[in-house]
Amino acid sequence: MIPSLLIANRGEIACRIIRTARRVGIRTVAVYSDADADALHVRMADTAVAIGPAAARESYLVGERIIAAAKESGAAAIHPGYGFLSENAEFAEAVTAAGLIWVGPRPASIRAMGLKDAAKARMIAAGVPVTPGYLGEDQSPDRLAAEAAAIGYPVLIKAVAGGGGKGMRRVDDPAAFADALASCQREAASSFGDARVLIEKYILSPRHIEVQVFGDTHGNVVHLFERDCSLQRRHQKVIEEAPAPGMDDATRAAVCDAAVKAARAVDYVGAGTIEFIADASEGLRADRIWFMEMNTRLQVEHPVTEAITGQDLVEWQLRVASGEPLPLRQDELAIRGWAMEARLYAEDPAKGFLPSIGRLDRFDLGNAVRIDTGVEQGATISPWYDPMIAKLIAWGPDRDTARTTLAEAVEQAVIWPVRTNAGFLVRALEHPGFAAGEMDTGLIAREGDALMPSARPTEVALADAAAALAGAGPLAGFRLNAPARRDALFLLDDEAVSLPVGAEAHEDAGDGQPDLLIAERGQVWRLAPWRASGGASGGAADGVILSPMPGRVIAVDVTAGDTVTRGQKLVTLEAMKMEHALTAPFDGVVEELPVAAGAQVTEGALLIRIGAVE
The missing domain is CATH 2.40.50.100 (RNA polymerase II/Efflux pump adaptor protein, barrel-sandwich hybrid domain)
Incomplete structure (x- = not known):
């Protein structure tokens, strides 16, 4: 087994890798930018090395600094996590050239699958079905528009080097194509340094099905079954689950076999994910599932696969990188129960899901389910990195148990003052269509308003909180032959509100009292006694x-x-x-x-x- 490991990443994935490495007896090395000097992953690791300024392009994306940190700390191997340099073939080559072990696929495999157009061509040659589209070298706007018209609207513009929903736009008619193309190319160039795109037919009832694959250096390749990641917002996954609802044995065998065939076509080693798009207009059928792309790394949603198989995929990665064969054969792997994962983001649904930054004065996710996070109470969410702050993963013997367990766990989250999407997640998990397993990737876009969390707490919660702040107790004021109540002025977040309090409450009740947090269904508000404050800001x-x-x-x-x-x-x-x-x-x-x-x-x-x- 590898004796020591540098994790070339940050946040929850760095912490998650450190936990497994520690369990199997591997010394860990963290790297950190100036913004992450006090981060949880830095304190969890045995050793930590500074690698530069807060901007990722000056720290986490600088391969030379990471390799130098590995040399300085005596690490024998580098695990890239996901994102950043995890799918950078040049970095993988530089790691091995420096005499270090790369915990990931061979650089040639990364290259083969890294560009969506080349990957699709390879899959066609290997007999793996792919979606109709344009993969050509001519990237002129006129040619791309012509190809989109030939494919037939709606179409999907995708960055050739893209991932994570970035550099991707759905276009429904020719009039919108030019603006969408320009925006997509701009985002692709900024995120991946490559503005090239491909055009695909947009499937009107799409399900996102992906298969976890694993290969070793001894020629073995297996799958660990499928995941369903269809619940998405703007191409970003929101809820993931395993197995996929409505997947029968024959269809599962077909799609998983296709995934293994795709992995073998690029001589794959390590953890990877083959992503498929399914036309679910008539349910999941083997003849209506097409290859989209391969992610040559560990996925954010890998915990649901771990939950249904009982395997630790990071441990598998470390053993394969150490030269060991895969821990299990295909016939030794089986599905047990159901698992779901919710991605908790520091973002404000009320403001168009804009990321929210600041200090986590309160960060309580309970302990009812598995939680993968890279932050803790008192940490600061900075503007420099992805706003995902935690993943909550629930397991149950069946889908409905896993779903309701996850919904209850998310509902009880208390986070302040950073805003999160917890309330949105609760409503998504409780949506009748999702509860029935009848969803596609457009569900959130169609049901957006219905999934938005409440703008304010219920009147009962507000009244109880106001009474508590006024020192009257939640049932104050309800006495016979006495004034039932009086109203007092409070601040609900930054809005002045008049709320009932006990009749005996004094005019100055609440002065000097701490603010009170109201938590309902994943949403958190701050209620404070009214205090005079000057100034106003434009809006x-x-x-x-x-x-x-x-x-x-x-x-x-x-x-x-x-x-x-x-x-x-x-x-x-x-x-x-x-x-x-x-x-x-x-x-x-x-x-x-x-x-x-x-x-x-x-x-x-x-x-x-x-x-x-x-």
């Missing part, structure tokens, strides 16, 4: 568009003096690896425009001011 209702977070302005679509209409795109901000379009709140005129494309802005910076039309 979208006043035509003031402020930067919701630190980022870089990548496009400005108007100029000072322009007349704009409500909903018109004004400025595009790039932050936390995603593009965020800011739009006009009403019809008006651009009165102030202090930023230009390329500008770095801080949270709260004025981006644009819209005045009313006279």
Whole structure:
């Protein structure tokens, strides 16, 4: 077994790898940027080495610094986790050239599957069915538009080097193609350094089915069954589960055999995932499932596979990298029960799911299910990295038990003041279509409003909290022959609200009292006694568009003096690896425009001011 391991990553995956390495007796080395000096993964590891500034491109994406850290710390191997350099063939080659063990697939396999167009061509040659599309070298907008028309709308534009839903756009008609292509290419170039795209037919009732595969250096390749990742928002997975609902034995055998065939076609070693798209308009059928791409790394959702197979996939990775054969043969692997995973993000559904940053004054996820996280109470969520802060994984003997167990665990999460998508996750898990296993990748887009969490707590919760802050208790004021109640002023988050309190509460009740958190169904609000405070800030209702977070302005679509209409795109901000379009709140005129494309802005910076039309 490898004696020592450097984890070239951060957050929850670094912590998760460290746990397994420690269990099997491997010394661990963490790397960290300036922003992560006090991070959980740094304190968990046996040794930690600084690798540069907060920006990933100056730290976690600099292969030379990571290899130098491995040499400095005496690590024998490097595990890349996922994201960052995990699918970078040049980095894998540099690791082995430095005399270190690479815990991942061979560089040739990464290259073979890293570019979606080349991977599809290889799969066609290997007899693996693929979705109809255009994989050509001609990347001119006219040619791509022509190919999209030939395929037939709707189509999907995908970055050739993409992943994680970035550099991907659905286009429903020719009029929208040019803008979608430009945005996709811009995001692809920024995220992957490669603006090339391919065009695919968009399946109208799509299910996202993927198969976990594993190979070793002795020629063995197995699958560990399928996962269903169909519940997605903007191509980002939200809830994952294993096995896939509605998958019969014959279809499972066909898709898993195809996955093994795909892995063998690239001489695959280590953990990988073969992703398929299924036309589920008539249920899951073997003749309606097509290869999409291969992820040549461990997946975020690997814990659900671990839960139904009883295997530790990171341990498998370490054993394969050590030269050992796979721990089990195909006939020794079986599905046991059902598992589901929810991705908990630091983002605010009420603000279009914009990432939320700040200190985690409260971070309580309970202990009812498996939790993979890279943060703890008191940690700071920075704007530098992906906003996923935890994964909650539930297992049960059947799907409904796993689903309800996960929903209950997410519902009880208490996190403050950073906003999260916990309330959204609860509603997604409870959606009748998802509960019945009748979902496709468009469910969230169709049901968006129904899945949005409540804007405020229930009246009962508010009344109880107000009474508690006023020192009257939750049932105060309900006495015969006495005044039933009186109202007092409170702050619910930043909004002034008048709430009932006990009749005996004093006017100054609550002065000096700490704020109170109200937690309901995954949502958290702060209720505080009213305290006089001066000052006010402009908002979208006043035509003031402020930067919701630190980022870089990548496009400005108007100029000072322009007349704009409500909903018109004004400025595009790039932050936390995603593009965020800011739009006009009403019809008006651009009165102030202090930023230009390329500008770095801080949270709260004025981006644009819209005045009313006279």
